[in-house]
Amino acid sequence: MLAAAGAIAATATLPASAASRCFGTVAKGRLEDGVALPAAGTNFSAYSRLGVTAGRTHVHSTVRDIVVDAYVQLAAALPGTVFVYGETGWAGGGRIRPHRSHQNGLSVDFFVPVRDAAGVSVPLPTGVTNKLGYSIEFDAAGRFDDLRIDFAAIAEHLFQLAESARRHAAGLALVIFDPPYLPMLLATPRGEWLREHVNFMKGRAWVRHDEHYHVDFQVTCAPLA
Numbered sequence: 001m002l003a004a005a006g007a008i009a010a011t012a013t014l015p016a017s018a019a020s021r022c023f024g025t026v027a028k029g030r031l032e033d034g035v036a037l038p039a040a041g042t043n044f045s046a047y048s049r050l051g052v053t054a055g056r057t058h059v060h061s062t063v064r065d066i067v068v069d070a071y072v073q074l075a076a077a078l079p080g081t082v083f084v085y086g087e088t089g090w091a092g093g094g095r096i097r098p099h100r101s102h103q104n105g106l107s108v109d110f111f112v113p114v115r116d117a118a119g120v121s122v123p124l125p126t127g128v129t130n131k132l133g134y135s136i137e138f139d140a141a142g143r144f145d146d147l148r149i150d151f152a153a154i155a156e157h158l159f160q161l162a163e164s165a166r167r168h169a170a171g172l173a174l175v176i177f178d179p180p181y182l183p184m185l186l187a188t189p190r191g192e193w194l195r196e197h198v199n200f201m202k203g204r205a206w207v208r209h210d211e212h213y214h215v216d217f218q219v220t221c222a223p224l225a
């Protein structure tokens with residue numbers, strides 16, 4: 001726990017760095033001075049040390065601030081609930097396979113928070129045997145082995161991300177999550193708020209988003225020259 005506390009303290013005292021600059025769109029864009037998300041904190045961790053080392057978790061500095069602030073709020077709102085984030089993008093943006101977007105520092109994949117058979121919040125097991133988590137398949141009720149998706153925690157996370165984005169003069173442009181799961185998400189305490197304030201992709205995405213939810217943040221970018 002001391003190590004985790006140190007990690008979150010470190011995120012609170014990040015040196016003031018130049019703001020990142022984004023260009024173009026999430027589907028065709030690039031990033032300057034992208035920053036890495038912190039690898040871990042009190043209540044969150046990255047999906048893969050390999051992915052972090054390879055540089056696949058960079059974002060726009062404003063997105064980094066939004067994501068970290070939301071985790072701080074979640075630690076108070078949902079103590080004991082742990083979160084795992086996935087791939088974001090390269091420090092300089094551009095195509096990051098196999099993703100179709102994630103090109104200008106504004107896209108973040110978040111793995112679903114899950115509870116085990118005893119109801120304890122545990123990190124989703126992401127590793128080389130399941131393509132770093134991306135090949136996990138949940139059933140129609142949101143179950144995988146003895147794990148079940150914590151829809152209320154996802155809803156609270158999206159609420160905190162939206163509020164954190166607002167505090168940073170930004171927003172959430174689009175959230176992609178498996179459409180059949182949306183009724184379960186919207187039936188949680190934050191459901192009504194999400195229904196009114198969050199733009200969920202209506203149709204099917206190019207891959208099923210059952211093990212993660214994808215968020216595109218709204219930050220003003222320059223045109224792609």
Ligand SMILES: [Zn+2]
Nearest residue numbers: 107108109214
């Ligand atoms: Zn994504």
